[in-house]
Amino acid sequence: MISKKFVSFVFYMAFGLLSVTYVSAGEPKKIPMYTFSEFEHWLTKDTDSVYVINFWATWCAPCVKEIPDFEKFNAQYKDQNIKVLFVSLDFPNQIESRVVPFIERMNMQAEVIVLNEPNANKWIPVVNDDWSGAIPATVIYGRGFYAFFEEELTFQDLEETILPLIQ
Amino acid sequence: MKKLFAFLSTVFFISTSFAQGYNVGDVADDFRLLNVDGKYVSMADYPDAKGFVVIFSCNHCPYVVAYEDRMIELHNEFAPKGFPVIAINANDSVVQPQDSYTNMKKRANEKNFPFPYLLDADQTVYPKYGATRTPHIFLLKKDGQDLRVAYIGAIDDNYQDASKVEARYLADAIIAVSNGQKPNPETTRAIGCSIKKKR
Secondary structure, eight states: OHHHHHHHHHHHHHHHHHHHHHHHHSOOOOOOEEOHHHHGGGGSOOSSSEEEEEEEOTTOHHHHHHHHHHHHHHHHHTTTTEEEEEEEOOOGGGIIIIIHHHHHHHTOOSEEEEEOOSOHHHHHHHHOTTOOSEESEEEEEETTEEEEESSOOOHHHHHHHHHHHHO | OHHHHHHHHHHHOOOOOOOOSOOTTOBOOOOOEEETTSOEEOGGGOTTOSEEEEEEEOSSOHHHHHHHHHHHHHHHHHTTTTOOEEEEEOOOTTTOGGGSHHHHHHHHHHHTOSSOEEEOTTSOHHHHHTOOEESEEEEEEEETTEEEEEEEEOSOSOSSOGGGOOOOHHHHHHHHHHTTOOOSSSBOOOOEEEOOOOO
16 A cells, blocks of 8 residues: 555656656747837838738637648748748736747747737727727738738638738 | 738738728617626616717626726716616627627626626627727717717726726716717727627
């Protein structure tokens, strides 16, 4: 009986140590948090690239649904002058508890930042004057093109919108 | 559709808006929707009201949750002055199961909502108003027999922390309207959860 308990104790200790090692083996993710004025330059870059700026949050179901499509698009086209940026609008006190685990779970490779600016009335119209504030929302711009979408996008939508710009 | 849209945007450098619905100054239609108490509610049921704070809301959205206590306080402050809150959940519960009628009753009970919490089951009200997200507020003012939209937008300027609010957009708008003035601003915007359409 005692030995059985001891065995399971050893087992749990070993398992616990393993999981700690596993966690610390991964690169600790640090998600940069910006105010709107710090973030704004992302909306007006004048380079040869096409920028896909997606506003999302972990609690937004349609956002979560479209992320794999954006990730797939990023994986396939990031070497062709396309830059995908995920702008999280999660609550700033939930970055460690929600956003970081979410990024790891979804294995998100494109860059993620957090926009922390409580007075959305000031910055929403700067992103796009037609944006009511619902998410997901996506700005696609570059190479003389500009489009704003206050709706879910699919991989196909992204290809149809962006591929003509890079070919 | 997307191709055409992209083409138009390229050529004219325009961004389009799919938003339809009421603008400030428009006459708003009444509705008759099921409340969490099992009864139907219309604005016509409030002959003494001077107007209404119509809030498109839901159960699941963290931005709504962040504002629920403020919604209750607004009702308690302004219902006695003739501007009761009426909350409407327009989300389809197949798309967002947390926003089912059963869960609405549960949430209303937990928070002890002093205002009606109605279900836009057929999703006919929210598109007419032009609500796109939760929370999305439409302040209506009685104008003779009509209900006229006086303010559209957010409750205040800080969803994160009620104690750090600098501008109480909605409260200020109600006060302005009560004094026969135009709210300033008449529209504001806020981040919110998109209203979930039936598929």
